[in-house]
Amino acid sequence: MNKPLMDRYKTFDFVRKPVKPGELDVSHKTILYLEDVSVSFDGFKALNNLSLYIDNGELRCLIGPNGAGKTTLMDVITGKTKPDSGSVFFGQTIDLLEMDEPAIAQAGICRKFQKPSVFENLSVFENLELAMKADKGAWPALFARLNGEHRDRIEEVLTTIGLTEHSAQQAGILSHGQKQWLEIGMLLMQEPKVMLVDEPVAGMTHQEIDRTAELLLSLQGKHSIVVVEHDMEFVRSIARKVTVLHEGSVLTEGTMDEVQNDPRVIQVYLGD
Ligand SMILES: Nc1ncnc2c1ncn2[C@@H]1O[C@H](COP(=O)(O)OP(=O)(O)OP(=O)(O)O)[C@@H](O)[C@H]1O
DSSP, X not given: OOHHHHHHHHTSTTSOOOOOTTSOOOTTSEEEEEXXXXXXXXXXXXXXXEEEEEETTOXXXXXXXXXXXXXXXXXXXXXXXXXXXXXXXXXXXXXXXXXXXXXXXXXXXXXXXXXXXXXXXXXXXXXXXXXXXXXXXOGGGTTSOOXXXXXXXXXXXXXXXXXXXXXXXXXXXXXXXXXXXHHHHHHHHTOOSEEEEESTTTTOOHHHXXXXXXXXXXXXXXXXXXXXXXXXXXXXXXXXXXXXXXXXXXXXXXXXXXXXXXXXXXHHHHOO
């Protein structure tokens, strides 16, 4: 086939673009695969043959009692902890166990910890600017002028996180909720494929919790999001699918109603 004709064919959906080596392949709709993952600390199994699959673009909530393994699971996905056994893939082909933490972040898996860690002395805008430039690996260019495209991107993220009116305000004087949204915005500047979000609404007011629910719902589809949260009312307000962890394994998965009515879930939450 001559080249121009081939190029024209590429514009049709039915001709699947071949995935280059190292490129994310979500053609099977799954973006994260964890299979038979085990992690031991001094003989204690924090994760025990855990298998979990996250769809591309979905918003998944992860719940479970204290010590169930939620944090360890996040640590495995981000490369902080390497499992003793099992496999962890990003899309069809990218083996996360062969990558270190910075490489995994660079590939598009970002994590937001519970405590906000914004730069308090910088403005909201400058925090977003810094997040973008740091992502480009361009520390020497940190003080270079922003081009229009970058400025537009920051404005877009400001709108998404609802902080446009606070753009020039110093981050240190934002409310707790606003700091959390700014930090989500800082992740968004890096255009993540997967966002791991740890207890986003801890310490928030009811209004802030509602706003956070709206924000996370608005991000699904464009990003795949895994939220670890203890606030069940909040989980109910955002979750399509909930995964319940217990003793390092998946106990059950389903809608919030399904898992809340599951006798095994009631048992692990209430004890015997
Ligand atoms: N570095 C470590 N060394 C020893 N044990 C650990 C370590 N990290 C986690 N654990 C243990 O592994 C188990 C799972 O811990 P993990 O923090 O993953 O649970 P969690 O579901 O996140 O709990 P929480 O809801 O309380 O944050 C716990 O029993 C914990 O004590």
